[in-house]
Amino acid sequence: xxxxxxxxxxxxxxTRRGELSAEETTRAFADRIEALDPAVGAFLDRMTEPxxxxxxxxxxxPAAERGALHGLPVALKDIISVAGSRCTCGSRIxxxxxxxxxxxxxxxxxxxxxxxxxxxxxxxFAMGSSTENSAFHTTKNPWNLNCVPGGSSGGSAAAVAxxxxxxxxxxxxxxxxxxxxxxxxxxxxxxTYGRVSRYGLVAFASSLDQIGPLTxxxxxxxxxxxxxxxxxxxxxxxxxxxxAPYSQELGGDVKPLRLGVPNAATSEGVDPDxxxxxxxxxxxxxxxxxxxxxxxxxxxxxxxxxxxxxxTAEASSNLARYDGVRYGLRVSEDEPLRVxxxxxxxxxxxxxxxxxxxxxxxxxxxxxxxxxxxxxQRVRSLIGRDFEKAFxxxxxxxxxxxxxxxFRIGEKVxxxxxxxxxxxxxxxANLTGAPAISLPGGFASDxxxxxIQLVGKHFDESTLLRLGHAFQQATDFHxxxxxxxxx
Amino acid sequence: xxxxxxxxxxxxxxxxxxxxxxxxSAGFAGQLDEILGYAERIQAHDTDGVVPTSHALxxxxxxxxxxxxxxxxxxxxxxxxxxxxxxxxxxxLFKVPKVLP
Numbered sequence: 001x002x003x004x005x006x007x008x009x010x011x012x013x014x015t016r017r018g019e020l021s022a023e024e025t026t027r028a029f030a031d032r033i034e035a036l037d038p039a040v041g042a043f044l045d046r047m048t049e050p051x052x053x054x055x056x057x058x059x060x061x062p063a064a065e066r067g068a069l070h071g072l073p074v075a076l077k078d079i080i081s082v083a084g085s086r087c088t089c090g091s092r093i094x095x096x097x098x099x100x101x102x103x104x105x106x107x108x109x110x111x112x113x114x115x116x117x118x119x120x121x122x123x124x125f126a127m128g129s130s131t132e133n134s135a136f137h138t139t140k141n142p143w144n145l146n147c148v149p150g151g152s153s154g155g156s157a158a159a160v161a162x163x164x165x166x167x168x169x170x171x172x173x174x175x176x177x178x179x180x181x182x183x184x185x186x187x188x189x190x191x192t193y194g195r196v197s198r199y200g201l202v203a204f205a206s207s208l209d210q211i212g213p214l215t216x217x218x219x220x221x222x223x224x225x226x227x228x229x230x231x232x233x234x235x236x237x238x239x240x241x242x243x244a245p246y247s248q249e250l251g252g253d254v255k256p257l258r259l260g261v262p263n264a265a266t267s268e269g270v271d272p273d274x275x276x277x278x279x280x281x282x283x284x285x286x287x288x289x290x291x292x293x294x295x296x297x298x299x300x301x302x303x304x305x306x307x308x309x310x311x312t313a314e315a316s317s318n319l320a321r322y323d324g325v326r327y328g329l330r331v332s333e334d335e336p337l338r339v340x341x342x343x344x345x346x347x348x349x350x351x352x353x354x355x356x357x358x359x360x361x362x363x364x365x366x367x368x369x370x371x372x373x374x375x376x377q378r379v380r381s382l383i384g385r386d387f388e389k390a391f392x393x394x395x396x397x398x399x400x401x402x403x404x405x406x407f408r409i410g411e412k413v414x415x416x417x418x419x420x421x422x423x424x425x426x427x428x429a430n431l432t433g434a435p436a437i438s439l440p441g442g443f444a445s446d447x448x449x450x451x452i453q454l455v456g457k458h459f460d461e462s463t464l465l466r467l468g469h470a471f472q473q474a475t476d477f478h479x480x481x482x483x484x485x486x487x
Numbered sequence: 488x489x490x491x492x493x494x495x496x497x498x499x500x501x502x503x504x505x506x507x508x509x510x511x512s513a514g515f516a517g518q519l520d521e522i523l524g525y526a527e528r529i530q531a532h533d534t535d536g537v538v539p540t541s542h543a544l545x546x547x548x549x550x551x552x553x554x555x556x557x558x559x560x561x562x563x564x565x566x567x568x569x570x571x572x573x574x575x576x577x578x579x580l581f582k583v584p585k586v587l588p
Contacts, residue, residue: 100568143552193544194552207542233556239544241551305526316503321506326581330574336588343508351514354505358496361503361518372526377539379529382546417521433543458549 003028003484005116006325008072008220012113015071018063022055024073024150026115029073030346033118035163036484040151041139042159044078044088045119048150052483055115069227072474074109075168077158079126080211081200082106089202090124090134090152093322093329093348103200104232105169113226117165117426120155124350126176126204126320128152134350140409142343142482143448147406150180153214157184160214163485165218166213167224171201173208174219174307175401175426177283178438181214182401185440187468187478188214188484189221192459194239196225205294205314206237208307208430217478218468222246225461247420250469257467259285259454260295265458269421271404277442277450284474285398290467295390297398299382300428306383307427308420309363309376316360322329322348355416382433391457396467398413399425401438401451425453439466449477491520 003011003025014020030048038041051073058071076082079089081099088094102110109116123133131139131154139154141147142162148372149158153170157180160168170177172190181188189212196211203209211468213224231245261282270278286292324330332343349357363372390397412419429436434455441452456464470477493512498517500507507515544552570576575583 014495098572100495100572122510207540210528236555237542237553239552242531299532302532308522309529320504324574325583327572333575333584335584337584337586338504339588340584341504345504347530348588349505351511354507354511355518356502357505358499358515361499361521362495362519362523365499371530374539375529375532375534376526377532377541378537379532380540380543381546382532382539384533384543388547411543416518417525420522431543433547439576457559458544458547458552478531 002175004032004163004271004470007217008215008399009223011166012068012070012072016063016066020071022058022115023052025071026051026117029117029165036162036164037437039145039484040142040158040162040164041137042120042155042162042164043075043118043402044121044136044155047085047118049117051115056084058113058115060314065237067111067428068223070113070385072114072167072214073165074107074114075118075120075165076116077122077153077156077168079122079171079202080169085119087119088136088200090136091348091350091353092135093344094327097198097328099199104197104234106200106226108228110292120159120168122155123152124353125202125315126152126171126173127315127352127356128180129175129419130410130412131155132223133350135350136461138409141406142484143185144406146408147448148183148409150183150402150406152176154180156214157181157186157188158215160184160186161482163481167213167220168382169211170214171211172290172430173205173309174430175423177212177214178436178451178453179423180403181243181438183223183406183449185477185480186214186216187218187221187440188212188438189225189430190436191225191229191461192239192435194237195435195459196228197235197238197460199234203318205311206318207314208311218437218439219250220464222250222465236481241459246461246465249462250466251334251444252466254470256287257396257463258291258293258394258395259467260293260390262297262397262399264295269403270400271444273399273405273444274403274450277383278452281441281452284471285324288470288474293394294396297390299379299384299386302379303383303419303431304420304424306379307374307423307431308359309372312356312360312378313363313373314360316357316364319353319357334420352416380431383428387428387434395457395463397455399453399455400459401425401453404450405444405450429455432456435464439468439471442477491516491523
């Protein structure tokens with residue numbers, strides 16, 4: 001089996017044992033990026049030289065000092081800070097911004113022996129579902145280069161799908177790990193809110209954002225989560241709860257587990273191929289001896305509305321810091337302060353970011369705050385109650401990830417509302433803080449991948465990963481790769 | 488609900504410190520009107536007596552979901568390094584253009 005066909009777990013295990021060298025592995029994936037990324041456009045910045053240097057250092061480490069991700073090449077969504085490397089967030093306003101410190105997840109990857117190979121493309125400030133909102137270029141879906149990879153972590157998903165890296169990190173505020181994972185046929189995990197530190201992650205909507213891995217299997221997602229999860233004194237929203245040996249718990253029996261299927265999971269607006277894959281997934285889980293129970297989640301039909309009021313409010317506040325004063329772009333520098341700020345933000349932000357800042361400003365403005373922001377926060381509580389009630393009876397809930405397979409580039413760019421509605425199945429896990437994972441669940445008639453999604457109980461990533469692993473033992477969708485990966 | 492006309496959009500843009508072209512104001516007015524029209528559906532929910540969420544996990548009663556560390560001074564970022572990224576640093580500070588026109 002050639003290197004790119006191997007999982008992150010296989011690669012790091014062999015490298016730790018000395019059967020592979022970190023330098024050769026890093027070189028091999030850097031060569032793949034060089035050869036294939038011009039067509040895919042997954043990366044914004046490559047870090048080949050520092051990565052090779054780092055790999056040589058890792059090769060020199062004695063066996064006893066080799067970490068759980070020893071020699072594993074990893075890509076990062078370009079919203080995660082690496083000291084000394086620019087971090088654009090897909091935006092002109094941060095085009096030349098260079099962080100002076102590492103995100104905690106970067107330190108944890110480094111401590112575990114991973115090799116950071118580059119920064120991936122994304123919708124500007126993680127706002128979008130197609131990666132078309134990047135200020136720099138559009139990433140293509142490796143399964144069909146005329147289609148979007150999803151978003152906002154579209155670069156990370158496309159990079160893993162084309163096997164340009166064995167694993168990547170993304171961020172998920174309303175589905176931005178899971179939806180591109182679904183559209184690109186890879187595994188994407190959004191951990192519980194607070195499970196992974198966000199120190200050094202550029203904030204979009206702070207009550208919703210979470211960092212997580214995109215990989216080719218659940219086994220690899222567990223391996224990455226184990227390295228990333230846990231308390232961090234730099235992030236007060238990071239949970240102090242103990243983590244679990246996620247990768248060791250995968251083989252556990254899933255038979256006593258119960259899976260909830262919402263009665264309206266495949267209602268109108270869901271593509272027939274997605275519906276078929278979803279129903280097949282229910283049957284697969286049932287064949288594993290898992291009890292299937294119908295659950296009702298009535299408040300979730302308002303989740304998209306609730307989300308776009310809250311996320312934009314938080315974004316308008318978080319993005320106020322980009323004003324041409326402390327870092328990033330400054331234009332009209334000879335004009336008075338207010339003019340300089342208004343012009344800087346006009347030039348630095350793209351249309352979707354402006355649209356959301358305006359909506360968020362409205363939602364928080366005097367006279368509308370109670371009717372929109374407060375009301376949405378109350379509806380959010382009701383959505384949480386729906387899931388709490390469901391989780392009294394079941395261990396996880398099965399949903400589609402995206403209502404459709406990948407759509408064509410340009411298809412939805414002029415229709416923001418229809419783009420927002422693609423998040424309909426992913427948003428609830430962000431609003432409730434629950435962990436959720438998207439798994440490859442089949443293919444549409446035109447060959448595009450389809451994802452299915454498991455939503456778990458707070459901090460119960462173990463059960464989610466066990467269920468996902470059991471599904472991947474019974475299916476081989478996650479083992480398929482697009483033709484472009486084989487060239 | 489609020490009518491999203493261009494004047495409303497311009498007022499919001501001023502509050503948010505974003506200069507918009509006339510074309511942008513017109514485009515955003517239509518789009519924001521449509522998005523907010525969709526979001527109106529949350530008004531149909533009876534939320535009397537429902538506490539608004541500010542932290543999803545703490546409201547669910549989960550312990551250990553968040554923590555404040557002891558308030559002890561620790562090191563912070565290097566001032567010179569931080570100022571290197573500023574558009575106009577000077578005298579160890581961030582400089583801004585004149586405030587009054």
